[in-house]
Amino acid sequence: MFSWIKLCIFWPSSVHPSMGLRRHNAANGGSSGGSWVNCFLPLNVAPKHIQLCFSATLDPTRTQASLQAQTLLQMFWVLLMYSFPCEFTTCFSSYQGEASRYIFLNKFRKFLQENASNRGNLTVLCPPEYMVCFLHRLIAALRFFWDGHKVKAPAALGSEEAYVPPQLFYNGKVDYFDLQRLGGLLSHLKKTLKDDLAAKANVLIDPAELQAVTMDDLDEDEESATSAAQRPSATLAIGGALARPGWLSSPTLGRANRFLSTAAVSLMNPRRPLGTLEKVKVRTLSVEQRTEEDIEGSNGNEGLLLGRPPEEPDQPITENSLLEVLDGIVMMYNLSVHQQLGKMVGVSDDVNEYAMALKDTEEKISRCPKRRRDIHEELLKSQKVFSEKLNHLSRRLAWINVTIYSKEKMQDIYWLLRVCIRTIEHGDRTGSLFAFMPEFYLSVAMNSYSALKNYFSPVNSMEELPGYEETLMRLAAILAKHFADSRIVGTDIRDSLMQALASYVCYPHSLRAVERIPEEQRISMMKNLLAPYEQRPWAQTNWILVRLWRGCGFGYRYTRLPHLLKTKPEDASLPSLQKPCPSTLLQRHMADLLHSDCDLAPSFLNSVLNQLNWAFSEFIGMIQEIQQAAERLERNFVDSRQLKVCATCFDLSVSLLRVLEMTVTLAPEIFLDWNRPSSELLLRRLAQLLNQVLNRVTAERNLFDRVVNLRLPGLESVDHYPILVAVTGILVRLPGIPAEERVAERATAVLLADPCFQLRSIQYLLGHAEPAAMAAAATATEKRHFSLSTYTEYISAEELSKVDKMLSHLSEESKQAAATTLPTSEEDLCPICYAHPISAIFRPCSHKSCKACINQHLMNNKDCFFCKATITGVDDFTKPASS
Structure with a gap:
């Protein structure tokens, strides 16, 4: 039976099309100045509420831009408003009314399920550009009713303190479909954490029910496909396609109307009776079966808040139904809103490209000879095309900045970020039950911060938002704690957390926020970063340590490499291209951990040395293949993927060397205090690897030198400077560390005792080439030898003097060692x-x-x-x- 009525209002043609409105053009009963809009509202809404819903259309003082948003907001107010059940008699039948909020909750959940699932028909899913409008209007309506409840119940929380309590994630009252949880699949969590659920939340899991859930998961797809095939095409719900009227010729408009008309039919369809399999799937009711009592609770039944853990405060938050709406808003942002916000940023890039093209064309027109009228005419045509396109894009960019990236919309995203932060903090306090939280809460926390930082600025500054510094610190605490959280098992979400933390330490404001988190959390974060690299993704971990050191290392104050200064970076806002901002506080924590933990330092450094040996060996093997391919006479091409992997191995080698430099500087006794059981071994391995790197990089006209001179696309970062200054930074600190003379002699002796040590490799650093190489260079005067002394803007005079002293010291010691070395039989x-x-x-x-x-x-x-x-x-x- 039909439970919704259709109302029509006149919609001005100048207003941008919005989600939730089905439009008829002038050819179908409209007029040239606008179009008629079909809006579906529940029958049990009082007439005064319907009048309120469309009061904005009768107010001539409102601008057309605000008309759309205000009308849609009023519609959500009506849908979320409680209305008393009453009976309506229509031409079809009588209908026992239900509060519109619960109708909306059920249909909203179904809508999210269809958009979250890849099994639906993509042609009837909600377009992402409409999702953005839907999200902002729903946030405004939710906060209105949330604060309204706060007025009625002063003990409840206001919308500024809103969060989703953790019991919603495990008590089964809210359906999260097949979305991934932090701890893995829901069926797995119920089996492994059933004792914790019983002890902490008084939630009992029946073993027989677990088996039923598992079998139902296997048969769910088959059951849904069979039921969909048996239903008539005209009455399919959101999962099936409806017949589209012929007058909908526009693909975009047609797509939107297919979504809207399908949603309307879904809302009018009667509830489908449950099958036998669904009745035993879970103990809780399905979305269609839920009533007001199931959601809000009564007579001792807590509804959605069933199973409150002891860590959760016994304080009313708001109406339970609003908590479910809030949870749906977070899910909606994760589904498509964030991607759409990022897509609209591309309009700014298009404007810049067309502006540059127009400027270039105008310069060509000014230089074009008068006798070449044909070229002049073509240039004028190009100028016209670029000008029209630039005008169109500029208007679109202005509209986006005013509507999508406005200050009000920014505040909505910021509010959503704070909601996610509070939800994660409350969930974290529950211990093992934190694993039940859906992954998208962490994703939305990271993505919403990224949107505020990268999408809205510089139109609106995030720093002007209230509580910005505190929010930054709380998000930093979440990233610092959970990037290595054993309760989080998903590879993708763990990688996302690691990348977010790596990006966080690249910017001064966010790095200072990391330094403001409690000391215990900072030390725990550094200890997790210093865990052995084996058996886990270590590249991002190493990158974080490098960023904390960048600005303190030898010749390591650059933003871009010297040989790349003349090239234009693809994106100057990338984290890797930010100015160095080292953290001496976190460096001090690292030094304390390496000093105090006798087991941590050897295992960490052993893993770093192992990875350096692997990365540099792979790099040398790849450049051998590249060199062989380049020397072939026949025409050939080097695979771009191979070049990318080769450059990555080189970058990893450089970053690992920087971490070793950081360790030698902060905790030299790990290598030089031979009272430690592993110090001698670590020092010998370090000397071995340093000599291997120097010998392969410093030899004149060798493999490395030839590949660098090829300047192949994809190997731009491969050069002498980054790897040699990293090695030099370690060498100048080992013998020159202020300590006992015996300790300095020990480091020098180990370096010279390595069979791969060659003094000429050290001399190469200051441009002292071999005699044979110098003779060859005399015939090719254009050949320039590498020398640290030529990089005056990157290496200070003090650093160069340290290299001179090191070279003199090693030269003298090598002569004495050669004189005292006795021959050894094989x-x-x-x-x-x-x-x-x-x-x-x-x-x-x-x-x-x-x-x-x-x-x-x-x-x-x-x-x-x-x-x-x-x-x-x-x-x-x-x-x-x-x-």
């Missing part, structure tokens, strides 16, 4: 590295190697390198004098 060399003499014997198998090799092997594997027996101990070995 039989006495380590059978693993063939570089050091045998100095260790394994128990129980009695195989032998040098200490450096076996210690490095034991950090990753406890089996013997030769026979695979489990090593129980390592003893010193000295060759008997008689042999």
